[in-house]
Amino acid sequence: MQLFHCPFCxxxxxxxxxxxxxxGNIRPDGADVPADRWANYLYMRDNPKGAVREVWVHMNCGExxxxxxxxxxxxxVSSTSLDGAGHAR
Amino acid sequence: xxxxxxKWTAMPDWRTAVIDTPxxxxxxxxxxxxxxxxxxxxxxxxxxxxxxxxxxxxxxxTGDTCTIQVAxxxxxxxxxxxxxxxxxxxxxxxxxxxxxxxxxxxDFEGPACADLVPRATTLDPGKAxxxxxxxxxxxxxVVYRHGERLRVHVDRGLAAYFxxxxxxxxxx
Numbered sequence: 690m691q692l693f694h695c696p697f698c699x700x701x702x703x704x705x706x707x708x709x710x711x712x713g714n715i716r717p718d719g720a721d722v723p724a725d726r727w728a729n730y731l732y733m734r735d736n737p738k739g740a741v742r743e744v745w746v747h748m749n750c751g752e753x754x755x756x757x758x759x760x761x762x763x764x765x766v767s768s769t770s771l772d773g774a775g776h777a778r
Numbered sequence: 779x780x781x782x783x784x785k786w787t788a789m790p791d792w793r794t795a796v797i798d799t800p801x802x803x804x805x806x807x808x809x810x811x812x813x814x815x816x817x818x819x820x821x822x823x824x825x826x827x828x829x830x831x832x833x834x835x836x837x838x839x840t841g842d843t844c845t846i847q848v849a850x851x852x853x854x855x856x857x858x859x860x861x862x863x864x865x866x867x868x869x870x871x872x873x874x875x876x877x878x879x880x881x882x883x884x885d886f887e888g889p890a891c892a893d894l895v896p897r898a899t900t901l902d903p904g905k906a907x908x909x910x911x912x913x914x915x916x917x918x919x920v921v922y923r924h925g926e927r928l929r930v931h932v933d934r935g936l937a938a939y940f941x942x943x944x945x946x947x948x949x950x
Contacts, residue, residue, distance in 0.1 A: 749911040
């Protein structure tokens with residue numbers, strides 16, 4: 690079992706959380722978005738080894754947040770509420 | 779035609795059902811009003827004249843009306859009386875939704891309650907957590923103390939499962 694940190698509730702069991710994708714993958718807006726931009730949004734992932742920034746949701750309270758963690762050692766570095774996390778970075 | 783009802787556990791009569799083992803009694807609580815408040819909780823408190831005293835997981839609620847925090851911007855209000863504020867969206871920035879029929883409330887009493895909790899959740903009951911919405915017995919539940927007792931709110935559709943789980947755990 691791994692413990693994750695919800696910015697609102699605090700430390701909870703990993704089973705209470707759900708992965709929401711890589712942070713910064715913003716949905717294209719508008720009717721004239723080119724196909725390759727949509728393809729990038731839907732299918733292309735950086736999938737880095739090591740430090741990652743990801744969107745997660747705490748299923749019990751519904752808090753969306755950005756978690757910085759290590760994809761190799763699974764160490765969690767930080768959890769920041771989506772409002773203040775600069776998701777678009 | 780096959781009677782598919784036989785596949786399902788019969789629903790207990792919640793008015794009289796009790797799990798009674800040495801040191802632990804579990805009953806359902808009926809007759810309480812439950813409503814969700816979403817949005818600006820301070821504005822709701824002003825409009826309803828109900829003090830905003832949010833209770834988190836394993837926190838202690840008191841009185842006939844208590845405000846249980848289930849998310850950053852959402853309360854589950856449990857009260858002996860109906861909501862003083864009408865259901866629906868309010869211009870002050872909050873919404874009220876009655877959920878009395880959606881959630882069953884179970885009341886756990888007795889010293890053996892402390893042995894049951896670690897089998898239901900990995901959360902430390904001695905540590906504060908802002909939201910009372912936790913995973914409990916493998917399901918999403920709202921858990922807090924009311925006086926000396928533990929209260930657990932579960933989805934009504936899962937109440938029979940939860941009752942079976944509680945009876946099994948209480949007996950072993």
